Amino acid sequence: MAQNPYQAPEAALDAAAGTPEDLQEPQRVTAGRGAAWIGRAFDLFRAHWLKWIGMIVVMGLILMALSLVPVLNMVVSVIMPVFVGGVMLAASQADGPASPPFGTLFRGFRDHFIQLIGVGVMSLLGLLAYMAFAFGILFGTGLGPAMQGGEVDPAMAENMATTMPLAILGGMALTIPFVMATWFAPALVTIHRTDLLAALRMSFMGCLRNLVPFLVYGLVFLVLFLGVAILLMLLGLVNPILAGVGYFGALLILGPTVLLTQYTAHRDIYLAPEPA
Numbered sequence: 001m002a003q004n005p006y007q008a009p010e011a012a013l014d015a016a017a018g019t020p021e022d023l024q025e026p027q028r029v030t031a032g033r034g035a036a037w038i039g040r041a042f043d044l045f046r047a048h049w050l051k052w053i054g055m056i057v058v059m060g061l062i063l064m065a066l067s068l069v070p071v072l073n074m075v076v077s078v079i080m081p082v083f084v085g086g087v088m089l090a091a092s093q094a095d096g097p098a099s100p101p102f103g104t105l106f107r108g109f110r111d112h113f114i115q116l117i118g119v120g121v122m123s124l125l126g127l128l129a130y131m132a133f134a135f136g137i138l139f140g141t142g143l144g145p146a147m148q149g150g151e152v153d154p155a156m157a158e159n160m161a162t163t164m165p166l167a168i169l170g171g172m173a174l175t176i177p178f179v180m181a182t183w184f185a186p187a188l189v190t191i192h193r194t195d196l197l198a199a200l201r202m203s204f205m206g207c208l209r210n211l212v213p214f215l216v217y218g219l220v221f222l223v224l225f226l227g228v229a230i231l232l233m234l235l236g237l238v239n240p241i242l243a244g245v246g247y248f249g250a251l252l253i254l255g256p257t258v259l260l261t262q263y264t265a266h267r268d269i270y271l272a273p274e275p276a
Contacts, residue, residue, distance in 0.1 A: 181201075
């Protein structure tokens with residue numbers, strides 16, 4: 001069959017950021033790399049900003065629609081890595097000389113679907129573990145009636161004030177291993193064609209060996225979010241409409257950038273470190 005001479009070289013695009021042979025065991029990187037992941041992700045966003053915004057909006061609308069259906073709302077966490085895998089593959093293409101096709105967002109539904117659904121199941125297990133722990137603590141300490149909308153007496157209110165933080169923080173701590181196992185898994189599956197169990201293991205080890213860079217990464221994003229929030233709050237005092245526009249604009253910039261940091265961090269940890 002004759003090949004379309006105008007068709008993009010798909011195989012070359014997929015190999016832009018590393019083949020399975022390039023993949024190595026996760027390495028430790030310096031603390032400052034956590035901030036560099038954000039800078040590199042913003043560079044990728046800026047190069048194709050309209051396409052990234054379109055991908056995030058389409059993905060968000062689909063997932064929102066699924067979450068509104070009572071039977072399908074639990075499917076959102078399972079299907080999310082399929083979309084993230086597509087974004088990771090698009091990021092690897094954008095890291096090369098070509099612009100990623102918009103349809104790359106849906107590549108996970110065609111390639112590696114079972115593995116990406118497996119990543120989603122692991123994410124769902126983390127969510128269920130959080131809910132089981134949190135509600136177990138609350139019901140185990142006699143706060144069941146309050147959680148079900150019953151009458152709350154002063155003693156129960158005091159008990160809730162001390163128990164609720166324990167339930168929330170304990171549940172979050174229980175969820176962290178699941179997040180570590182799934183954070184890099186979509187990139188490892190789609191870009192490097194790693195099997196599910198190996199991707200989960202390598203993702204967990206990549207996070208475990210780089211806790212300090214991840215701490216820096218989180219702190220930098222916290223400062224960014226707080227700075228944007230303060231600016232929007234001050235803008236709201238002057239013009240609420242402009243503040244609303246600024247809020248959605250910030251989401252459309254920060255949302256894709258956060259997602260792209262999964263790719264830039266993966267490149268740093270599993271491939272050759274990027275130059276500082």
